[in-house]
Each structure stands twice: as C-alpha cells, then as structure tokens.
Amino acid sequence: xxxxxxxxxxxxxxxxxxxxxxxxxxxxxxxxxxxxxxxxxxxxxxxxxxxxxxxxxxxxxxxxxxxxxxxxxxxxxxxxxxxxxxxxxxxxxxxxxxxxxxxxxxxxxxxxxxxxxxxxxxxxxxxxxxxxxxxxxxxxxxxxxxxxxxxxxxxxxxxxxxxxxxxxxxxxxxxxxxxxxxxxxxxxxxxxxxxxxxxxxxxxxxxxxxxxxxxxxxxxxxxxxxxxxxxxxxxxxxxxxxxxxxxxxxxxxxxxxxxxxxxxxxxxxxxxxxxxxxxxxxxxxxxxxxxxxxxxxxxxxxxxxxxxxxxxxxxxxxxx
Amino acid sequence: xxxxxxxxxxxxxxxxxxxxxxxxxxxxxxxxxxxxxxxxxxxxxxxxxxxxxxxxxxxxxxxxxxxxxxxxxxxxxxxxxxxxxxxxxxxxxxxxxxxxxxxxxxxxxxxxxxxxxxxxxxxxxxxxxxxxxxxxxxxxxxxxxxxxxxxxxxxxxxxxxxxxxxxxxxxxxxxxxxxxxxxxxxxxxxxxxxxxxxxxxxxxxxxxxxxxxxxxxxxxxxxxxxxxxxxxxxxxxxxxxxxxxxxxxxxxxxxxxxxxxxxxxxxxxxxxxxxxxxxxxxxxxxxxxxxxxxxxxxxxxxxxxxxxxxxxxxxxxxxxxxxxxxxxxxxx
Ligand SMILES: Nc1ncnc2c1ncn2[C@@H]1O[C@H](COP(=O)(O)OP(=O)(O)O)[C@@H](O)[C@H]1O
Ligand SMILES: Nc1ncnc2c1ncn2[C@@H]1O[C@H](COP(=O)(O)OP(=O)(O)O)[C@@H](O)[C@H]1O
Ligand code: SF4
Ligand SMILES: [Mg+2]
Ligand SMILES: [Mg+2]
Numbered sequence: 001x002x003x004x005x006x007x008x009x010x011x012x013x014x015x016x017x018x019x020x021x022x023x024x025x026x027x028x029x030x031x032x033x034x035x036x037x038x039x040x041x042x043x044x045x046x047x048x049x050x051x052x053x054x055x056x057x058x059x060x061x062x063x064x065x066x067x068x069x070x071x072x073x074x075x076x077x078x079x080x081x082x083x084x085x086x087x088x089x090x091x092x093x094x095x096x097x098x099x100x101x102x103x104x105x106x107x108x109x110x111x112x113x114x115x116x117x118x119x120x121x122x123x124x125x126x127x128x129x130x131x132x133x134x135x136x137x138x139x140x141x142x143x144x145x146x147x148x149x150x151x152x153x154x155x156x157x158x159x160x161x162x163x164x165x166x167x168x169x170x171x172x173x174x175x176x177x178x179x180x181x182x183x184x185x186x187x188x189x190x191x192x193x194x195x196x197x198x199x200x201x202x203x204x205x206x207x208x209x210x211x212x213x214x215x216x217x218x219x220x221x222x223x224x225x226x227x228x229x230x231x232x233x234x235x236x237x238x239x240x241x242x243x244x245x246x247x248x249x250x251x252x253x254x255x256x257x258x259x260x261x262x263x264x265x266x267x268x269x270x271x272x273x274x275x276x277x278x279x280x281x282x283x284x285x286x287x288x289x290x291x292x293x294x295x296x297x298x299x300x301x302x303x304x305x306x307x308x309x310x311x312x313x314x315x316x317x318x319x320x
Numbered sequence: 321x322x323x324x325x326x327x328x329x330x331x332x333x334x335x336x337x338x339x340x341x342x343x344x345x346x347x348x349x350x351x352x353x354x355x356x357x358x359x360x361x362x363x364x365x366x367x368x369x370x371x372x373x374x375x376x377x378x379x380x381x382x383x384x385x386x387x388x389x390x391x392x393x394x395x396x397x398x399x400x401x402x403x404x405x406x407x408x409x410x411x412x413x414x415x416x417x418x419x420x421x422x423x424x425x426x427x428x429x430x431x432x433x434x435x436x437x438x439x440x441x442x443x444x445x446x447x448x449x450x451x452x453x454x455x456x457x458x459x460x461x462x463x464x465x466x467x468x469x470x471x472x473x474x475x476x477x478x479x480x481x482x483x484x485x486x487x488x489x490x491x492x493x494x495x496x497x498x499x500x501x502x503x504x505x506x507x508x509x510x511x512x513x514x515x516x517x518x519x520x521x522x523x524x525x526x527x528x529x530x531x532x533x534x535x536x537x538x539x540x541x542x543x544x545x546x547x548x549x550x551x552x553x554x555x556x557x558x559x560x561x562x563x564x565x566x567x568x569x570x571x572x573x574x575x576x577x578x579x580x581x582x583x584x585x586x587x588x589x590x591x592x593x594x595x596x597x598x599x600x601x602x603x604x605x606x607x608x609x610x611x612x613x614x615x616x617x618x619x620x621x622x623x624x625x626x627x628x629x630x631x632x633x634x635x636x637x638x639x640x641x642x643x644x645x646x647x648x649x650x651x652x
Contacts, residue, residue, distance in 0.1 A: 046510040047481075154599045184365035184537065189581040189595035196592070211511065214583040218593060237589050255511045257540035259582050261564045264544035267519050268512045272466060275480070 007172055007205045008035040008058070013067035015053040025278045027053035028064070029229035029286075032305075037172070040199055040206040042216030042237075044252065045226035050278070051209045054226070055177045058207070059093050060084060071173065089119060089169030096178040098158030102150040108135075108161050109146035115168045134164045138194060156187035160194065167198060174199070175207045180215065192219055214256055217241055222311070225249045228286040229278055231305060235312040245308055245319035247291050285317070293318045325397065326353035327498055327531045328377070333391040335369075335376050338384055342604035346372040348555040349391075356498065359525060359532040361542035361563065364552035365578070367600055370535045373552075374501045377533075378416060379408045396498065414444045417492030417530075419521075421504040423484035426491075427476040433487050434472035440494045459490040464520055482513035486520070493524065500525065503535045518545055539579055543567060548637070551575045554601050554611035557630065561638035571633055571645040573619075574612040610643065618644050 015028035027050040035041050043051055057064035060076050069076045071091060076084060095101040102111055112131040116122055122130065132142040138160045150158055159179055166174060176195065180188040196219055199206050210216050216223055216237070223240045225233040225248065233246040244250045251268050270290045276282050285303050288294040297317050305313040335347035347369045354360050362370045375381050377393055379400065393400045396415065400408055420426045428436055437459055438452035447455065453472075460468035463486040476484055485505060492500060502521055506514040522545060525532045536542050542549055542563065550560040551572065559572035570576045580594040598615040607613060613623040622643050630639040 046512065156599060184600075185539075186365060186578060186581045186596035187599065189583070189593035190597070192583070193592055193595055196590075212583070214585055217585065217589050218583045218587070218591065220590075241585065241589070251512050255515050256585060257511075257514065257538060257543070258585065259539040259543050259567070259579055261544040261567050267516050270512055272464075 005036050006034045007037045007039075007072060008207075009068075009070040010034070010058065011068045011070070013054065013057055013069065014065045015050070015057045016065045019279055023279055026229050027278055028057060029278075030067070031226075031229075031231055032067075033224055033231065033234060035173070035205050035207060037205055038199075038203040039222065040208060040220040042213075042220035042223040043207060043209045043226060044211060044213055044216055044223060046211065048278070049226045050229045051226060052177050055093065055175050055207065055209055058175060059091065061093075089115065090171050091173040091175065092166035092169065092171040093175040093177065094159070094162045094166055094179045096181050098155055098162055098179075098182070099150055099153075101162055102158055104150050107147050107149060108140070108153070109142070111150075111161060112164045112168060115165060119169065130168065131164075134168060137198070138164045138167075139190070140164065154187070155183050156190060159183065159191050163191075163194065163198070167202070170202075171204070173205045173207070175209075177209045178211070179208075181211065188215070195219060212256075213241075213252055225252065228276060228282075230286060230315065231313075232287065232315045233313065234305065235309075239309060239312050245312070245314040246316045247293050247318075247320070248287050250320065285315075293320075324355065327356045327396055328354040329392070329394040330373075330377065331390070331392045331394070333373075333376060333393060334388050335372050335381055336386040336388060337382065338386070339604065343386075344603045345555050345606060346385075346603060347376060348606075350552075350555075350557055352550060352557065352560065354499070354531045354533070356531050357526070357529045358548070359522070359534055359546040361546035361549040362533060362535045362552055363537065363539055363542055363549060363578075365537055365600060367603070368552040369555040370537075370552055371503055372555075374418070374503050374533065374535060377499075377501065378412050378418060379405075410444070413440065414495045415498050417495070417497035417500045419485070419488050419492050419500065419502040419505045421507045423481065423488045423508070424476060426488050427484060429476055432473050432475060433479075437472075437487070437491050437494055440491065444495050455494070456490070459493055460487075462493070462524065463487070463490045464516075465490075480513075481509050482517060485509060485513075485517055489517075489520065489524070493528075496528070498530060500530050500532045501535075502532065504537065505534075506541065507537070514541070539582060551578070554606060555603055556611065556641070557639075558612070558642070559640040560630075561633070561635070561640075565635060565638055569633070569635070569638070569648050571638070571640040571648070572642040573616050573644070573646065575640075576646050577616075610641070620644065 011032045013028055013031045017025040019025045031054060045051055058069050063077060109131055112134060113127045116127045135142045140160050180191050208219055220237055222236050224231050227248050233249045244253055251270050254266060255268055269292045275289050276286055284299040284301055288298040303315040303317050305315045308314050331351050333347055333350045337344040337346055364370055434456050437456040441447045441452040441455055456472060457468050465471050465486050506517050534546055546563050549563045549566050550557045553574050559575045577596045581596055583593055596615055601611050607624060609624040609626050610628050613619040628641040628643045630641045632639055
C-alpha cells in the first residue's frame with residue numbers, strides 16, 4: 001500500500017511503568033503496525049497484555065516511553081503540547097466503561113457539544129443543532145435525551161453518547177478500547193452495527209480493541225493479536241480465522257464458545273505452566289511458557305514478526 | 321416411569337425489593353425442579369434476575385426483600401422457608417456450594433488459601449486443623465492445581481485469575497455439597513481459561529453426582545454443558561428445555577433474538593449483526609403483557625395486553641411463554 005494511504009504508523013512503541021523497587025512493568029514492549037485510511041483494525045489479546053496501554057500511548061495519554069506514532073505524517077511523540085492539542089480533534093477515543101467516561105452532572109446534550117465548545121467552533125445555536133443531529137445519527141432521540149443525565153441512561157445509551165461526542169470533531173481515527181465488553185449481547189450488537197455504519201459512512205480509521213475475536217471478525221478488516229506487550233500475529237480477518245499461524249492465535253480461536261451444542265470448545269492445549277509477567281525480563285519468546293510447540297530455540301531467540309503470506313505477519317519460530 | 325424426587329424444587333418463587341415507593345420485581349413466579357447429577361443453565365441478560373434467584377436459593381436475599389406466598393424452595397425434601405435462619409444457614413453452608421463471577425472478591429486477600437479452604441470444613445464439619453489441611457490438599461488436586469503443597473500457602477494475589485477460580489471451586493466443594501451454584505463462573509476470566517474451568521465444573525459434577533446451576537449471560541457458554549437450559553427475561557423464566565432441544569427448536573421470541581444477536585464465526589465476515597432494539601424493561605414498572613413485547617418484532621396487541629404463561633411445547637419438558645412462538649425448525 002502507498003505510504004500516503006496510511007493514516008497511522010506506529011513504530012517500535014514501548015510503554016513502561018515503574019513498579020516496586022527499581023522494577024518496571026513493560027506493558028507494551030516494541031509494537032509496530034500501520035493503519036490505512038478507512039481501515040478497521042482489531043486488536044485482541046487476554047486481559048493485561050497491554051491493549052489499553054497501547055491505545056493510550058497512541059493517544060499520547062500519557063506519552064509512550066519510546067517509539068513513534070506518526071499520525072497523518074506527523075510524529076505525535078515529537079509534538080509539543082500546543083501542537084498536540086490542535087491535532088487532537090482528529091483522533092478520538094472511546095472507553096470500555098461508558099458511564100464512568102461521562103460527566104455525571106452534565107446533560108447529554110452539553111456533553112456531546114463540549115468538544116466543539118472547547119475548540120471555540122461555531123456559536124451556541126449551531127453547536128446545539130450539530131449535537132442534536134449527531135444524537136439522531138447514533139440512534140438517540142434528541143427530544144427524549146438532550147436534557148437527560150448519564151444516570152438516567154442505560155449502558156448502551158451511554159456508549160452511544162460517547163460515540164456521538166467522539167464524532168463531533170470529525171476525527172479521522174477512532175480508537176475504541178473494549179467499547180462493548182460491559183454490554184449485553186443484544187445491546188452489543190446495536191453498538192457494533194452503529195460503529196460499522198459510522199466508520200463506513202465517514203471513512204474513519206478504526207482501532208478496535210476487544211477480547212472477543214468473534215466481534216472483531218464482524219467489524220474489522222485486519223486483526224492484530226497481542227501477547228504480553230508484543231504483537232504475535234497480524235493478518236487480514238479472513239486469513240487469521242481460516243489459517244491462524246501463531247499457536248496463541250490458534251488457542252484463542254479454539255476457545256471461543258459457540259452457541260451450538262454440537263460444538264464444544266476443547267480444553268485449550270496451552271501448557272499449564274506459570275506464564276511470564278510483564279515485569280519479567282524475558283529471553284526468547286514471551287509465549288513459550290504456555291506454548292505447546294516451544295523448543296530450545298524459543299528459549300534463546302526472540303521471534304520477530306515476519307511475513308508468511310500477503311499481509312500476514314507472524315512472530316513464531318514454529319508457526320503452523 | 322416416575323421421576324425420582326428432585327433435589328431442588330423452586331415453586332412460584334418471587335423476590336420483590338421495595339425501593340422507595342416502588343417495588344422492583346427481581347424474580348416473578350419462577351418454578352423449576354432439579355435432579356441430582358443434573359445441570360440446569362440459567363441464561364439471560366444482566367438484570368434479568370439470575371443472581372437474585374441464586375441468592376434466594378442460598379437464603380441470601382437483601383434484608384428488605386419480600387418473598388410473597390405461595391413461593392417455596394424445597395431442598396432435599398426440606399421446605400427452606402420453614403427453617404429458622406440459623407438452621408437454614410447451616411444447611412445451605414454444608415449442602416450448597418457457591419462459585420461467583422469474580423474470584424478475587426470471593427477470596428480474602430490477607431488469608432492464605434489453605435486456611436480459606438479449611439475454614440468451612442472446620443466450621444461446618446467440625447474437622448480438626450490437620451484433617452482439614454489434609455482434605456485441602458486433596459481438594460486443590462481435585463480442582464487441577466499442580467504443586468498443591470506450595471500453593472496452599474499462597475495468598476490470592478499470587479495466583480492467576482484462572483487459578484483463583486479453581487481455589488474458589490475447591491472452597492465450594494469443601495463440604496461435599498449436593499448442589500453447586502456457579503454464577504457466571506468464567507465471565508471475569510480469559511477465554512483460553514474458560515473452557516478449562518467449565519470442563520472442571522462438569523467433571524466434578526459428574527464424579528460427585530452433584531446437581532449444578534450454571535449461570536451465564538452467554539448462550540455459547542451453556543451449549544453442550546447443561547442438561548437443561550432456562551432462559552430468563554425480566555425476572556421470569558420465558559423458555560426452558562433440555563439444552564439440545566432448546567437450541568434445535570427455539571420457540572420464544574426473546575430466546576431466538578438473543579441467539580441471533582451473538583456474533584458467530586460461521587457468519588460471513590463483516591455481516592451486520594441482528595440486534596434487538598430497545599432495552600430490557602424497568603422491573604419496577606413491568607408492562608402488563610409480555611415483558612418482551614416492547615422489543616419484540618412479532619408483537620401484536622395481545623402481547624401487550626396479556627402476559628403469556630409458560631406452556632408445554634408438546635415435547636418432553638420444553639416450556640415457553642409466547643403468544644406467537646417461532647415456527648418449529650424455522651432457522652430464520
Ligand atoms: N498505570 C499503570 N501503572 C502500573 N502498571 C500498569 C498501569 N497500567 C497498566 N499497567 C500494567 O500494564 C500491563 C498492561 O495493562 P493494560 O494495558 O491495561 O492491558 P489490557 O488493556 O490488555 O488488559 C498490566 O500488567 C497492567 O497491570
Ligand atoms: N440489593 C438490591 N437492591 C435492589 N435491587 C436489586 C438488588 N440486587 C439486585 N437488584 C435488582 O434486581 C434485578 C435482578 O438483578 P440480578 O439478579 O443481579 O440480575 P443478573 O444476575 O441476571 O444480572 C435487577 O434489576 C437489579 O437491579
Ligand atoms: S408473546 Fe408476543 S411479544 Fe412476547 S415474545 Fe411472543 S410474540 Fe413477542
Ligand atoms: Mg484494557
Ligand atoms: Mg448476576
């Protein structure tokens with residue numbers, strides 16, 4: 001793909017937190033990927049693997065420990081606070097806990113207008129009109145909801161508000177951190193459909209974080225699988241689901257419960273050994289303690305992402 | 321052939337919670353029976369009353385809750401409502417084990433796990449310290465914890481989430497319960513650990529001929545893992561059948577809609593999901609008719625006027641509450 005088609009280029013991104021006496025948590029340990037304009041990329045992996053840290057590092061909330069985040073050609077990590085602020089309207093984030101990410105004292109309407117108010121865009125009447133229009137676009141009747149407060153809304157409705165607010169500044173990139181994980185299946189489907197609709201209508205780039213591979217398959221063009229701070233496989237959705245190469249991706253796929261009594265997920269073939277923690281300094285492959293295919297080589301040599309098919313990257317010495 | 325006497329009978333059970341001047345009908349006339357050695361799955365979205373039903377069986381409803389007549393819970397022939405609180409607590413503590421969603425909050429963070437497993441055995445079974453510790457090893461091994469000898473002296477935070485849930489299961493099994501209630505036992509766990517924990521529960525249930533109530537909001541979790549499945553909506557059971565039968569012949573419109581909303585690996589990639597519009601009703605202001613009517617695509621006037629009651633499908637043990645049920649075998 002042409003360089004200029006890329007909206008986001010992440011290179012060698014690392015996020016570390018201090019921990020205990022001189023220890024550190026390597027939440028993100030060298031991650032690189034691109035995101036094209038209008039593309040939806042899913043990021044999956046178990047809890048604690050660094051998905052949220054990666055998302056926040058892209059948003060520069062807080063800034064990453066090292067690495068670059070090029071947004072539309074501009075390295076965000078090198079920008080000063082003021083320049084960063086002026087770019088912010090173009091990349092927005094939606095969080096997992098919809099109620100906690102809204103100001104409980106503000107009406108829904110004011111919450112949705114707020115980004116425009118902060119930017120000093122338009123006059124009050126126009127802001128209200130735009131907010132009402134956006135509410136309708138995300139399926140919230142403005143007559144019913146404009147004056148309500150978050151406590152008077154369900155989880156799904158709060159998530160619609162978050163989406164509306166994020167879209168007000170006409171961003172090019174939407175980073176969604178488990179936006180449906182706390183919602184019921186029936187409501188989850190509404191929000192996934194809404195995200196797809198706005199993504200396609202507006203040509204948005206989407207980084208969609210989830211621990212549920214089945215959802216990612218519905219929404220995304222490509223998937224990145226993360227394990228302990230690193231990407232272990234990146235592939236187009238079709239390829240990942242039909243021919244996963246990394247043993248961890250395979251385990252994730254095999255474990256998805258299906259609403260079909262004839263298909264019962266097998267107990268995973270992962271080893272019961274004590275997995276590494278992000279505080280360990282790890283030699284070799286970070287997955288090897290749980291990997292059914294691990295060999296000597298895996299203990300000494302860290303596998304790098306390499307291409308195994310069109311756009312299909314795998315970091316494993318013994319891919320299947 | 322006559323069925324043996326059920327281990328658990330829940331009969332027209334309601335749990336109403338006064339909230340200011342409103343009454344939240346958390347459970348509304350729920351009835352079912354459960355045999356030894358059988359697993360009943362309770363499925364429904366959040367707020368549908370699954371946990372409240374479990375708590376009612378354990379006698380752990382909030383103090384202000386009302387359990388209107390003629391609701392009854394009969395366990396091993398004993399009407400629990402007729403027992404004194406202390407008798408009931410003793411009975412439930414010994415004969416009913418409970419596994420909750422979040423293992424971390426179920427465990428005491430400052431007590432070694434060995435002691436947490438031993439405690440109920442000392443309390444309910446009067447075991448000595450040594451006896452209880454010996455049994456704790458056995459239990460840890462039974463729930464698949466390797467190196468039980470070293471783990472027994474760990475604190476909860478030193479274990480992974482899956483490992484903690486195994487400890488909670490060991491505690492639940494300590495007094496050899498006849499009924500195990502697992503309320504969303506894998507919801508807080510990673511998907512790669514989920515199948516292991518569910519398999520473990522199934523194995524223990526078989527080996528010990530326990531009855532089990534397996535609660536989940538995920539139809540995928542209960543498929544193939546429960547003898548029967550009851551679907552709950554707004555505090556009521558709206559459909560119940562042997563699990564295979566339920567998946568093969570869903571009748572009630574909500575069951576079907578819930579099933580259709582699940583993102584599936586065999587759908588075409590990037591297909592639109594079949595969402596259910598609206599949201600579940602306010603339990604303090606339930607509609608007169610079918611509580612699913614406001615969201616149901618098939619609803620007619622009758623649905624909002626008159627509540628459908630559970631009727632038999634004609635097939636053994638399949639019941640549903642719907643005026644306009646899905647056609648049998650219609651997979652659309
Ligand atoms: N502010 C923080 N301080 C210290 N450690 C953190 C902080 N945020 C996250 N971590 C740690 O970093 C790792 C990755 O966390 P996170 O990015 O939240 O993972 P995920 O979103 O995939 O669950 C975890 O081990 C977590 O405990
Ligand atoms: N302590 C309580 N006081 C008042 N209402 C409660 C209490 N606990 C639960 N409820 C209400 O009872 C209903 C059923 O809740 P619950 O059994 O927890 O649902 P589920 O487990 O299916 O998600 C919900 O509407 C909930 O708000
Ligand atoms: S009774 Fe009516 S409203 Fe309720 S599920 Fe059936 S068709 Fe829908
Ligand atoms: Mg996270
Ligand atoms: Mg619950």
